[in-house]
Amino acid sequence: MQVKLTDRINRIAASPTAAVVAEAEKYKAKGIDIADMGVGEPDFPTPDHIKRAAIRAIEENKTKYTSTPGIMPLREAICSWHKRELGSSYEPKESVVNVGGKHSIFNVIGVLIQAGDEVIIPAPYWVTYPDIVKYSGGTPVHVATLPEDGFSVKAAAIEKAITPKTKLMIINSPSNPSGAVVPTPEYEKILALCKKHNIWLMSDECYSHFVYAPHKSFSISSVAGAKDNVIVVGSVSKTFAMTGWRIGYVLGPEALIQAVSKLQTQSTSNPTSIAQYAALAAMTGTMDTVPVMLAEYAKRRKRILELLRAIPGVTCVEPGGAFYAYPNVSAHLGTGPSHRAKDDIELAKLLLEKAHVAVVPGAAFGTPGYLRLSYATSIERIEEGLRRIERFLVRAESAS
Ligand SMILES: Cc1ncc(COP(=O)(O)O)c(C=O)c1O
Known part of the structure; x- marks a missing residue:
């Protein structure tokens, strides 16, 4: 029987980052040593007290x-932690736990966005946002950022993209993939725009605790009067090295939280009970362990930037947070004899x-x-990894 899928599913693509991970796994399964800089997850183990809480729950x-x-x-x-760490003032009825931050975003967009709605997403963006918006029937509207601004989005650029159809904007600070951190005064201007135009502001705070000095952890929800417009999405995945446990959360107005819970009653039901007890121990x-991981990421950031x-031909902005470097390799792309690939997608493959x-190629994040x-x-x-990249790009040498 022919598998006739919905328009909804045909509008989206599988996550390109998941595709890179799957491809790399194939090579590893053949015993090939891969320098893996594709995967976006802490290489630290989940802390012991969190693991013990899960065992106890069982x-x-x-x-x-x-x-x-x-x-x-x-x-x-979650509410106490967010208040203590990021200065917000949410009550438990303004919170809902989901099956990872990705699921939180999926649920929020699922209850807010439909055909005719526009969602502003600064580029480069996390691969998943536009596809979730498309799945909901909405239209992603991308706003370009500049390397000279460290890829941090400007309120003025966002304002130009606002139309009467704009319902939501997504700000991810620190950003995956660029590490950009939106300075607080700029973020406040973005919030003011949301208030002026009656737009929801989703603050994806999955990397909130991985910011490098002089940047500081910040949530826009801590600003007076923000709560009417702001929807916080957070996750234990990165902060507590708990990617596999699948626990994320939304903080926001009670009516939105109730809608997300309603959707969850008809889809996943509760997130795994054991993982919830582990997240409770984390929070x-x-x-x-957080400053230990951050200090290690800071060392790695310095080294990867140097390398x-x-x-030659590679430039890279210093990331303010998260754990990704986002180099521009366009000097090596094209069709000339000194070029190593026609575009970043082919280069990543090669x-x-x-x-x-x-x-992961930049095209996946909206910036080839x-x-x-x-x-x-x-x-x-x-x-x-960098030795291998240098050899391939500059000296046209392969690993084997
Ligand atoms: C920007 C951003 N938001 C949300 C998530 C979701 O993380 P999780 O579903 O593991 O909580 C990720 C994971 O890579 C991310 O990079």
Whole structure:
């Protein structure tokens, strides 16, 4: 029988980052050593006290359905944590727990966006936003950012993109893939625009705790009067090295939270009970692993920038946060004899095939000519990966 799919599913593509990870896995399965800078997840283990809380939850038979929006102690803990760490003032009824931050975003867009709605997304953007918007029937509207601004979006650029159809904008600071951090005064101007034009502002804070000095962790929800327009999306994935546990959350107006919970009652039901107890331990326990990870990422950021900038024809903006470098490799792209690939998509493919390095092409993030390199991997692997990239780009040498 022919599989006739909906227009809805045909409007979207599979995540390009997931595709890179899957491709790299094929090589690894053949025993090929891949310098993997494709994957966007901490290479640190989940802290012990969090793992122990999960084991305890299993032993205490906390293995049944929970309330759909999450266990109340976790919702309380998320609100207290967000207040303590980022200065907001949410109550548990203004919170809902989801199956990872990606699911939180999917749910929020699912209840807010429909055909005819426009969603402003600064580029480069996290690969998933435009596809979720399209799946909901909405139209993504991209706003360009500039490398000379560190890819940080400007309120003035956003204002030009606002139309009567604009319903939502998504700000991801620090950003995946560029590491851009929106300075607080600029963010406040963006909020003022949202208020003026009656637009929702989704603040994706998945990397909130990975910011490098002089930047500081910041949530726009902490600004007086912001809560009417702001929807916070957060996750334990990166902050607590818990990507596989799949716990994210939304903080926002009660009516929106109720709608997200309603959608969840008809889809996933509650997030995994055991993972919720682990997240509870994360949110209420020591955070001493966070500065340790941040210090390590800071060292890696310095090293990867040195190595990238030493490659002729490669430029790279210093990321203010997250754990990605986003170099411009366009000097190596084109059809001339000294060019190594026609575009960044082909280059990423060749780097995997010939140089055995996994990276994600900038086209996936709406900005061709770039590559995203995750430095959530050891300095040794970063050095090896960059050696291979340099050999391939400059000396036209392959790994094997
Ligand atoms: C910008 C951004 N938002 C949200 C997420 C979602 O993370 P998770 O679903 O693991 O919570 C990611 C993960 O890579 C991300 O990079």
